[in-house]
Amino acid sequence: MSGVRPKKHLGQHFLKDLGIAEAIADNLTGHGEYTKVLEIGPGTGVLTQFLTKKDFELFLIDVDKESVQYLKQHYSQFGDRLIQGDFLKIEIPELVNDKYAVIGNFPYNISSQIFFRVLEHKDSIPEVVCMIQKEVADRLVSPPGKKAYGILSVLLQAYFDLEYLFTVPPNVFKPPPKVNSAVIRLKRNGVSALGCDEKLFKRVVKQAFQMRRKTLRNALKPINLPEQMQTSPVLDQRAEQLSVKEFVDLTNEIASWQ
Numbered sequence: 001m002s003g004v005r006p007k008k009h010l011g012q013h014f015l016k017d018l019g020i021a022e023a024i025a026d027n028l029t030g031h032g033e034y035t036k037v038l039e040i041g042p043g044t045g046v047l048t049q050f051l052t053k054k055d056f057e058l059f060l061i062d063v064d065k066e067s068v069q070y071l072k073q074h075y076s077q078f079g080d081r082l083i084q085g086d087f088l089k090i091e092i093p094e095l096v097n098d099k100y101a102v103i104g105n106f107p108y109n110i111s112s113q114i115f116f117r118v119l120e121h122k123d124s125i126p127e128v129v130c131m132i133q134k135e136v137a138d139r140l141v142s143p144p145g146k147k148a149y150g151i152l153s154v155l156l157q158a159y160f161d162l163e164y165l166f167t168v169p170p171n172v173f174k175p176p177p178k179v180n181s182a183v184i185r186l187k188r189n190g191v192s193a194l195g196c197d198e199k200l201f202k203r204v205v206k207q208a209f210q211m212r213r214k215t216l217r218n219a220l221k222p223i224n225l226p227e228q229m230q231t232s233p234v235l236d237q238r239a240e241q242l243s244v245k246e247f248v249d250l251t252n253e254i255a256s257w258q
Helices: 019-027 063-075 078-079 091-097 108-120 134-141 151-159 198-210 243-258
Strands: 036-040 057-063 082-084 102-107 129-133 160-168 181-188
Touching: 036 091, 057 063, 057 134, 063 078, 063 082, 063 160, 078 082, 078 243, 091 129, 091 181, 129 134, 129 151, 129 160, 134 151, 134 160, 134 181, 151 160, 151 243, 198 243
Parallel strands: 036 057, 036 102, 057 082, 102 129
Antiparallel strands: 129 181, 160 181
16 A cells, blocks of 8 residues: 555545456446546545556546645656546536546545536536445435435436446455445436426425425425415325436426416
């Protein structure tokens, strides 16, 4: 391992198993949809070394100054494609200037924020391959009707096809996390527009799951549902019971009375 210290406040757990790193890299499908790949949080370059063997133009972004300095010493060929910055804040499209895949061992403490950022740039990101906390992975890929199904499940599944690839045990990291990890893949689906007011759709989904144990009739009260909708059968259900399409239909029904 390198002399770079994993930092708890950055949620860093450095992968040390080369076989797993190679497997993660091999799950980028490409298929001519993109020629550029952005690795988030490369750390000491364990995954990077396998990505450099792929036929992609690779960009690296890490918020950790120590990691960036280490990578500059060992991967000097990247030049200005090695960026010290925060994926959550930096304008990536301006740097990459094309469609790009996202890959990385995402810090547990900001993985949900990374996915919301991916959604903001969904039309520039055809594919995401990432390692995250297994509990989060289970939520994201969960179908309707399951307890794990939640806000990000709906929002991501609206625009991406999600696949759970494999589970990763704690002992392959330094330091080992207290939970299992998982690698998942997101591939942009063919949905260019949901067929509803997408801003209202996000508001409805988020509000519905904030009080997920209540029926939608009660959970959506802060949205001020039209009086004409109060007898709608869908309001007798809970958020976790609705598919993406049913949330779209609900959004359109709300909009039609406003």
